[in-house]
Each structure stands twice: as C-alpha cells, then as structure tokens.
Amino acid sequence: MKIWHELKKQWRYMDGVVIICLIVLSFVPYVVFGINQAKHKEDTSGNIAIVTIKGKEVDRFDLNENTKHFEKTYYPGGDKYNIVEVDGTRIRVKEDNSPDQIAVMTSWISRVGQTSICLPHQLVIEIKAKNPDNDEDEMIMTY
Structure with a gap:
C-alpha cells in the first residue's frame, strides 16, 4: 500500500x-x-495475379469466379521448382523445394496488394487490380 x-x-x-x-x-x-x-472493397472480377521470377514477369492470370482450377510448375533454375495453384479468385504456391517454405506457408492470396514470395527461388506472386481506379499507389511508390 x-x-x-x-x-x-x-x-x-x-x-x-x-x-x-x-x-x-x-x-x-x-x-x-x-x-x-x-x-477499396475487393472487386474479384477485376484482379490479376502477376508471377515474376528473378524480376521478370513470366505469367499473368485473371482471377475471377469463372477461372478454372489448375496448377502450373515453374523451374527458376537448377533443381529448383515451384508449383503454383490457381483456384477461381485466389492463388498460392502449393509446393516448392526451398528450405524455409515461406511461400507455401503464406497460403492463398486473393486481395489486391497481397504477395507471396519465395526468396531462394526469387519467385514473386502479386495481386493487382485489372482496372485500377486511380494511380494513387503508383504515385506513392515513385517518391
């Protein structure tokens, strides 16, 4: 007391x-x-997923309700591999042979601005709006 x-x-x-x-x-x-x-309520009809390896864009996927489920395997070099799975409005790295499995643990991403990154393989998946309302985000990043 x-x-x-x-x-x-x-x-x-x-x-x-x-x-x-x-x-x-x-x-x-x-x-x-x-x-x-x-x-920025998510408009799932206008999102795209951009897959880049070592800074170069290798694929773009439309993410909407009509997108069918599929998997695609990428080989960034050597014995490295990443299996990317697309299912409707979402995408993920399903499997890879990196030591930490960070991209696999990130799981599904579906909203604009979300990313899934596999650093050892230099693979990045980023969700962007197909038709952005304005370039406000671009202006912020250029400064």
Missing part, C-alpha cells in the same frame, strides 16, 4: 491526459486501415 500512496502523490492531472491521448492515438492506424479497406 505504501507504493500506491507514493504513486498517488506523484500523479498529476496532465499525466492522465497524456496517457489517455496516447491510448486514443494508438487506435488511429487501425481506423485508417479500416477506412482504406472499406474504400
């Missing part, structure tokens, strides 16, 4: 105001992210 009384003696009104402001401000990123996600 002695510690509590000492803390009460040191407590100031502005300490409480600062603490409450910091707690409120800690939720700002969550709110901004939620608003941004609500603005």
